[in-house]
Amino acid sequence: VTGRSYRSRLLAGVLVVTVPLVVLLVVTLTTVASRTVDATISDALEDQASTGAEAIARHLDERAADMASVAVLVAAVLEDREALPRILAARQAIDRQFATLQVSAPDGALIATNLGAAPVDPVGEPWFTAAVDGEPALSRPHVADGRLLLVAAHPVRDAAGDVVAVALGSIRVERFGELLRAESLPAAAEVIVATADARLLYTTDSGTPESDEQLLADGSLDIEVDPRNIDRALTSGLGSGRFVDYKGQRVVGAYAPVPGRDLVVVARAPEAQVLAAERRLLLVGALLGLLGLAALALFGRRFAARETAFLRLLTSSTEDAAVSVKRQAEGMAASSVELASTTTEQSATVTQTSTTMEELSRSAASIADTAQDVASQADMTREGLLRAGAELESASRGSLELAEQVRRVTAILAVIDELAERTDMLALNAAIEAARAGEAGEGFAVVAEEVRRLAERSRASAADIGGIIEATESQMTATLLTLERSATQMRDGLALLEDVAMAAEQVRLTTQQQQLATDQVVDAMAQATESAAQLASTAEEIAHGAAALARTAEALEASASDARQRF
Amino acid sequence: VRALVVRVGADRVRLPVAAVQEVVDAPQPTPLPGAPAGLRGVVALRGRVVPLWDGAALLGLVGGGGALCAHLRVDGVHLGLLVDAVEGLVDGDPASADVVVDPSALLARAGGAAT
Numbered sequence: 200v201t202g203r204s205y206r207s208r209l210l211a212g213v214l215v216v217t218v219p220l221v222v223l224l225v226v227t228l229t230t231v232a233s234r235t236v237d238a239t240i241s242d243a244l245e246d247q248a249s250t251g252a253e254a255i256a257r258h259l260d261e262r263a264a265d266m267a268s269v270a271v272l273v274a275a276v277l278e279d280r281e282a283l284p285r286i287l288a289a290r291q292a293i294d295r296q297f298a299t300l301q302v303s304a305p306d307g308a309l310i311a312t313n314l315g316a317a318p319v320d321p322v323g324e325p326w327f328t329a330a331v332d333g334e335p336a337l338s339r340p341h342v343a344d345g346r347l348l349l350v351a352a353h354p355v356r357d358a359a360g361d362v363v364a365v366a367l368g369s370i371r372v373e374r375f376g377e378l379l380r381a382e383s384l385p386a387a388a389e390v391i392v393a394t395a396d397a398r399l400l401y402t403t404d405s406g407t408p409e410s411d412e413q414l415l416a417d418g419s420l421d422i423e424v425d426p427r428n429i430d431r432a433l434t435s436g437l438g439s440g441r442f443v444d445y446k447g448q449r450v451v452g453a454y455a456p457v458p459g460r461d462l463v464v465v466a467r468a469p470e471a472q473v474l475a476a477e478r479r480l481l482l483v484g485a486l487l488g489l490l491g492l493a494a495l496a497l498f499g500r501r502f503a504a505r506e507t508a509f510l511r512l513l514t515s516s517t518e519d520a521a522v523s524v525k526r527q528a529e530g531m532a533a534s535s536v537e538l539a540s541t542t543t544e545q546s547a548t549v550t551q552t553s554t555t556m557e558e559l560s561r562s563a564a565s566i567a568d569t570a571q572d573v574a575s576q577a578d579m580t581r582e583g584l585l586r587a588g589a590e591l592e593s594a595s596r597g598s599l600e601l602a603e604q605v606r607r608v609t610a611i612l613a614v615i616d617e618l619a620e621r622t623d624m625l626a627l628n629a630a631i632e633a634a635r636a637g638e639a640g641e642g643f644a645v646v647a648e649e650v651r652r653l654a655e656r657s658r659a660s661a662a663d664i665g666g667i668i669e670a671t672e673s674q675m676t677a678t679l680l681t682l683e684r685s686a687t688q689m690r691d692g693l694a695l696l697e698d699v700a701m702a703a704e705q706v707r708l709t710t711q712q713q714q715l716a717t718d719q720v721v722d723a724m725a726q727a728t729e730s731a732a733q734l735a736s737t738a739e740e741i742a743h744g745a746a747a748l749a750r751t752a753e754a755l756e757a758s759a760s761d762a763r764q765r766f
Numbered sequence: 767v768r769a770l771v772v773r774v775g776a777d778r779v780r781l782p783v784a785a786v787q788e789v790v791d792a793p794q795p796t797p798l799p800g801a802p803a804g805l806r807g808v809v810a811l812r813g814r815v816v817p818l819w820d821g822a823a824l825l826g827l828v829g830g831g832g833a834l835c836a837h838l839r840v841d842g843v844h845l846g847l848l849v850d851a852v853e854g855l856v857d858g859d860p861a862s863a864d865v866v867v868d869p870s871a872l873l874a875r876a877g878g879a880a881t
Contacts, residue, residue: 627789630855634768634783644855 206503213499221491229484233477237451240473241439244388244453247466249437251390252455254378259351259460262296262370263335266353270366273302273355277364283311291316297368298346298411302355304364305331319343319350319369330354330365339461340372340400342420347372347411372419373408375401379464388468395433395461397426399445424465432456432463441470511763518759525752532745539738546731553724560717567710574703581696588689595682602675609668612661619657626651771856771864772836772849774821775829778864779849780856785869787812787837787844789852805876809846811837818846819876825865840869845876 269290276282287300291313299316303309307322320343321327326336330352338350349372355364379390379401391402399422401414408414415421424445431438432454439453444467452467629647633640769780770789788811795807795818804823808815816837822829824847832848860866 624789624791627852627854631770631783631786631788634770634855635786 206507209503209506210499213502214495217495217499218492221488221495225484225488225491228487229481232480232484236476236480237473240451240468240476241453244451244466244468245437245439245455247388247390248453248455248464251379251392251464251466252457252462255375255392255462255464256458256460258375258378259337259370259457262351262368263337263353265296266351266366266368267335269300269368270353270355273364273366274357277302277310277355277357280311284314287311287313288315296371296374298371299367299369301367301369302364303327303367305362310364317344317346319348319367321350321352321365321367324350326350326352327365327367331362333362337460340394340420342415345412345415347415347419371411372401373405373411373414376403376405376407379403388466390464390466391424392457393424393429393463393465394420395429395463397424397429398422399424400462428452428454428465429463432465433461514759514762518756518763521752521756521759525749525756528745528749528752532742532749535738535742535745539735539742542731542735542738546728546735549724549727549731553721553728556717556721556724560714560721563710563714563717567707567714570703570706570710574700574707577696577700577703581693581700584689584693584696588686588693591682591686591689595679595686598675598679598682602672602679605668605672605675609665612665612668615661616658619654619661622654622657623651626654768855768857769860769866770836771853772821772834773851773853774825774827774849774865777827778853778861779821779825779827780860780864780866781836781838781847782867782869783855785838785840787839790835790837792832792835792848793818793846806848809835811835811844811846814844816844816846817876818848821847821849824872824875825867827865838869838872840873843873845873847872 269287272286272290273283276286283302287302291297291300299312299319301309301312301316301319303321307320307327309318312318324338326338329336331354333354333356335351335353338348338352340347340349342348346369349370351368351370353366354362355366357363375392379392389402389404392400394400398420400419402417405414405417408417411419422445425442428440428442433456437453437455439451441449441451444450444452449470450467451470451473452465454463454465456463626647629650630644633644633647636643768783770783770786772779772781772789790811793809793811795809797807798805801807804820806818806820809818810816818835820829820832821827821836822832829848830850832850834849834852836847836849836852838845838847
């Protein structure tokens with residue numbers, strides 16, 4: 200099988216699948232579009248017909264209302280026969296919707312018309328009879344005396360409510376054109392108004408005629424239109440269809456009844472126009488289909504060529520890849536063997552390191568124990584020192600109290616000295632008194648002398664005590680100083696001990712951390728040993744895998760080489 | 767004749783004991799305005815107001831501060847004499863160096879000074 204034939208088959212496959220799809224798509228689209236065109240035109244025509252019908256109905260209602268107001272006006276001035284024509288003329292001139300405004304007696308006799316207008320003969324007409332009977336009425340469109348008449352009649356009543364006359368207005372049919380303007384319709388479209396007996400009343404083809412005479416000349420109420428459309432409109436309302444019009448033309452048309460009046464509005468457009476639009480659509484559809492087919496053929500060719508080229512490239516690169524994979528697999532097998540032997544060596548080294556680390560860990564533990572001992576001994580010493588310190592302080596306090604007592608003794612001594620001095624003085628004065636008494640006072644003089652001597656001795660004893668106390672005080676000061684010095688030394692010792700305890704704690708913590716770290720290293724080493732063993736076995740597996748891969752690559756290379764021959 | 771020996775400065779002064787009422791610690795005198803030199807003021811002794819004289823000034827000696835006061839009564843007149851110390855009562859003749867005071871002469875000197 201050659202590369203060319205593969206390409207052709209690919210192209211044929213693409214076309215077989217896509218061409219029917221394209222044809223189906225074009226046909227469907229064209230059909231739908233044609234229907235849409237038809238529906239759009241029908242809708243526009245129906246719109247126009249119903250809009251026209253409503254406009255005419257409104258127009259006729261307005262005229263009936265006009266006649267009602269005229270009737271009221273006429274009732275007011277009915278007696279003034281001279282003024283009536285002028286009043287009617289003035290009313291007619293306001294909007295010129297009526298050709299003739301007329302007032303007739305109930306028996307049909309003419310009372311007045313607007314100035315210069317030809318009178319209408321109402322005698323025997325059904326609408327006139329209805330007006331005389333008190334009902335407003337609208338005549339059918341009809342021809343009388345060569346005039347196209349569409350008359351609105353309204354009863355004129357006196358103050359008692361009796362019908363004393365009838366007001367008539369002949370509506371100007373030629374002005375219907377103003378109500379049927381159609382901007383949205385195709386140029387060739389036409390709108391007509393037909394009577395219930397299928398006669399043409401007004402067509403937009405007449406344009407805006409000046410008078411009813413022109414309308415009659417154009418065939419108003421003479422030309423017959425398709426009565427089926429009229430019947431359909433009057434019986435079932437708005438509708439549309441295809442038919443042959445009064446000119447013998449095939450048309451698309453819509454019809455709508457004028458509500459409440461026996462009139463029908465028909466809007467129609469030549470069928471040829473619609474058909475032309477549909478033909479244009481068909482042409483565009485066919486063109487699009489052809490273009491699509493051409494594009495498909497081109498795309499299919501390119502697609503087949505590219506796919507083939509891609510496949511060729513793929514097989515070629517597969518072959519290359521197979522060769523490369525085989526080479527790398529061989530290299531990988533060799534590397535894995537090497538890796539396995541290296542990991543075994545590494546494992547031995549790790550085991551050695553682990554042993555050393557364990558020894559290190561034991562030493563650290565012993566250091567930590569020693570540090571713990573030092574710390575506890577330091578603690579004990581410190582407690583002893585603290586106790587001694589407390590005793591020292593109490594001794595110091597005792598010495599201070601003693602000093603206070605000594606001071607009080609000194610004060611008492613001063614009092615004793617004073618007393619002795621005063622006693623001495625008293626003894627002297629007693630001796631003086633005795634001397635002055637001469638012989639009689641001699642015994643008294645002896646007593647006075649004794650007293651003086653006692654006082655002398657008291658003073659001497661007090662002085663002795665003072666000396667002893669002074670000595671005691673100086674001794675006490677020395678003791679206090681010694682105590683103070685001891686306290687200072689004890690504080691220094693305590694501080695030193697704190698330092699020792701802290702240092703020992705530090706040593707303990709550090710060795711603890713070291714031990715932890717060492718344990719971690721030992722764990723890590725164990726893991727490393729395990730990993731190395733795993734690695735060795737994995738490397739072996741890789742070596743086996745690589746050999747298998749090399750064999751697979753060889754097979755792939757053979758297949759790719761075969762495939763390259765095919766594309 | 768018995769006498770009281772007192773010290774005024776470096777001198778031993780003999781006062782006849784008949785004129786001596788008592789010896790007391792020198793009281794604080796109330797000064798007298800316009801008083802003659804040697805009259806320290808007046809003091810209360812045994813319920814009397816008594817003039818207090820500086821012994822050194824009145825005897826013409828060089829004296830100390832006058833820590834004691836000898837209360838004398840001469841011819842019914844009381845006066846205080848400031849002396850430095852008391853040695854005691856003696857009998858017999860005075861030593862050659864002693865100053866022997868004649869109370870009447872002393873009174874006359876004080877009266878003369880006062881007038």
